[in-house]
Amino acid sequence: MRPFKIGIISDSFRLPLYEGIKAAKNAGAEGIQVYAVKGEMSPEMSRDDRKKFREFCAEHSLEVSALCGDLGGHGFQRADENKTKIPRSKQIVDLAVDVGTKVVTTHIGVLPNRKADAVYRTMRKACRELAKYASDKGVTFAIETGPEKADRLKDFLEGINNKGIGVNMDPANLVMVAGDDPVNAVKLLGQYIVHTHAKDGIQYQPCDPSKVYGSFAGDPVEGLDIGKLFAEVPLGEGKVPWDAYLDALESTGYKGYLTIEREVGKNPAADITKAVQFLNEKIR
Numbered sequence: 001m002r003p004f005k006i007g008i009i010s011d012s013f014r015l016p017l018y019e020g021i022k023a024a025k026n027a028g029a030e031g032i033q034v035y036a037v038k039g040e041m042s043p044e045m046s047r048d049d050r051k052k053f054r055e056f057c058a059e060h061s062l063e064v065s066a067l068c069g070d071l072g073g074h075g076f077q078r079a080d081e082n083k084t085k086i087p088r089s090k091q092i093v094d095l096a097v098d099v100g101t102k103v104v105t106t107h108i109g110v111l112p113n114r115k116a117d118a119v120y121r122t123m124r125k126a127c128r129e130l131a132k133y134a135s136d137k138g139v140t141f142a143i144e145t146g147p148e149k150a151d152r153l154k155d156f157l158e159g160i161n162n163k164g165i166g167v168n169m170d171p172a173n174l175v176m177v178a179g180d181d182p183v184n185a186v187k188l189l190g191q192y193i194v195h196t197h198a199k200d201g202i203q204y205q206p207c208d209p210s211k212v213y214g215s216f217a218g219d220p221v222e223g224l225d226i227g228k229l230f231a232e233v234p235l236g237e238g239k240v241p242w243d244a245y246l247d248a249l250e251s252t253g254y255k256g257y258l259t260i261e262r263e264v265g266k267n268p269a270a271d272i273t274k275a276v277q278f279l280n281e282k283i284r
Contacts, residue, residue, distance in 0.1 A: 001283065001284060002246055002250055002282070002283040003250065003255040004246070004249070004250075004254075004255065004256070004257070004258050004279075004283050005030045005031060005063075005065075005255075005256065005257050005258070006028065006029055006030055006031075006198075006257070006258055006259075006260070006276060006279050006280070006283075007029055007030065007031040007032060007033055007063075007065040007198075007257035007258065007259035007260065008024040008027060008029040008031075008032055008033075008259065008260045008272060008276075009032070009033045009034070009035075009068070009197075009259060009260065009261045009262075010023070010024045010032045010033070010034055011034065011035045011068075012260065012261055012262040012263070012268050012272060013268060013269055013272070014268060016040070017034070017039075017040045017041055017053075018056060021034075021056065021057065021060065021062065022060065023269065024062070025060045025061075025062055027269070027272050027273050027276050028273075028276040028280070029062065029260075029276070030061075030062070030063065030257075031062055031063035031064065031065035031257050031259070032057070032062050032063075032064060032065065032259075033064070033065050033066045033067065033068055033105070033195075033257075033259045033261075034064065034067055034068065035067075035068045035070075036067040036068060036069055036092050036095055036096075036104075037068070037069060037070065037071060037072075037088075037092070041053070041067075042095075043088070043091035043092055043094070043095050045095065047098075050095070050098045050099055053099055054098075054099050054100055057099075057100075063100075063101075064096075064099055064100055064101040065101065065103065065195060065256070065257040065259050066096075066101055066103035066104065066105050066142070066168070066195045066257075066259070067092060067095065067096045067099070067101060067103070067104050067105070068104075068105050068106070069089055069092035069093075069096075069104040069105065069106045069141075070105070070106045070107050070144075071085050071088060071089065071106065072216075072217065073217045073218070074109050074213075074214075074217050075106070075107050075108040075109025075110075075123070075213075076108050076109055076122065076123045076126035076127065077108075077109035077110070077119050077122060077123055078122070079122045082122065082126050085126070086126055086129060086130060089104070089106070089130055089141070090130070090133050092104055093130075093133060093134050093137055093139050093141070094137070096137075096139050097137050097138070097139060101139075102138060102139050102140060102194075103139065103140050103142050103166075103168070103194050103195045104134065104139060104140070104141055104142065105142045105143075105144055105168035105195055106141070106142070106143065106144065106168075107143075107144050107146070107147070107213075108123055108126075108127060108143050109123060109147070109213070110147040110148065110209050110210045110213050110214075111123065111147065111148045111152055111153065111156055113152075115159075123156075124156065124159060124160065127141070127143075127156075127160055127165055128160050128162065130164070130165070131160055131162035131163075131164035131165035132162060132164060133164070134164035134165070135162055135163055135164025136164070139164070140163070140164060140165065140166040140194045141164055141165050141166070142165075142166045142167055142168040142194050142195050143157075143165065143166070143167055143168065144167075144168040144170050144173065144197070145167060145168070145169055145170050145171075145173055145174050145178070145185060145189075146170055146173025146174060146176075146177050146178060146209075147173075147177065147178065147209045147210075147213055148178060148209065149174075149178050149179075149180045149185075150174070150180055150184065150185035150188040150189050151188055153167070153189065154188050154189055154192075157189075157192055165192075166192045166193065166194040166195075167189050167192040167193045167194065167195075168193075168194070168195045168196065168197065169182075169185070169186065169189065169193050169195070169196040169197070169249075170196070170197040170199055170261075171185070171196075171197075171199070171200075171240045171245055172197070172199035172200050172201035172232060172238060172240060173197075173199070173201070175200075175201050175202070175203055175230075175238065175239045175240055176201035176202065176203050176229075176230035176231070176232065177203075177207060177209050177212055177213075177230065178209060179203055179206050179207075182240055182241070182245050182248075183241060183244045183245050183248045186245065186248035186249055186252060187248055187252075190248075190249075190251075190252030190253075190254070191252070193249070193252065193254055193256075194256065195256060195257060195259065196249070196254075196256065196257065196258055196259065197258075197259055197260075197261045198235060198258040198259060198260045198261065198275060198279060199232060199235070199240075199260070199261045199262070199263075200232070200233050200234065200235045200236060200237060200238030200239075200240045201230055201231060201232045201233060201238045201239065201240070202230060202231050202233055202238045202239050203229070203230045203239070204228060204229055204230060204231070205228065205229055207229040207230065211224055212224070212226065212229070231264075232262075232263055232264050232265075234262075234265070234271045234274060234275065235260070235271075235274065235275035235278045235279070236274075236275075236278045242278075242282055243282070246282055246283065258279055258283075260272055260275045260276065260279070262275070
């Protein structure tokens, strides 16, 4: 038996907040991750509503594995945008404290190859500030894998050198976009992993992560057809080597959540139910 817990991103059901939480419980989740950027679950949430949310999760015997604080766009690549994104991210850290979780996950943008690149320095400065703030609050600001290979992300984390920053391991993103081996990524990043996404995918052909994530941010990228590059697929149907991946996670001492994320598909509820069954077979 592997020492992991099964979580679900409740937003994956595409339901209102509390209906999504109940759906996650009914599907067999032990914990939930929730998007916390706008709407019903956001830094604007009142004190009473934060208390209500926490009590609702407790009544349903659900932990909050993490909040998703992804602000979209180009992450923290642009200094002018960081003037608003950094304070917003700090508010999400505060929300995490109030609802009882110690992890906030996000994409930070695509790391340039050279440390001397102005964009790299901008990203490092932002993450250093957020790492310190999160650490002071007992929270880890967890960078989601995908835009770059694990060795480059590890080097970035070592340069920040603060326990307030870590990794949200998403093996599918590594397969689909970075073309990286999730097993080796776990071995390289193990000491930083505080949360994971259980997601699967296929890469059809190598791609340029800067163009892919740029298109997600709204940049016009001529000739880019995401469907010809990669696809997210139901758990167990992609190229993530689950047995070896979970073995690698266990070898690092990780005992946290495998949080199911389903961003596409016509019937996410059915895919999530199958994913819970798949993970139970792997870890029970």
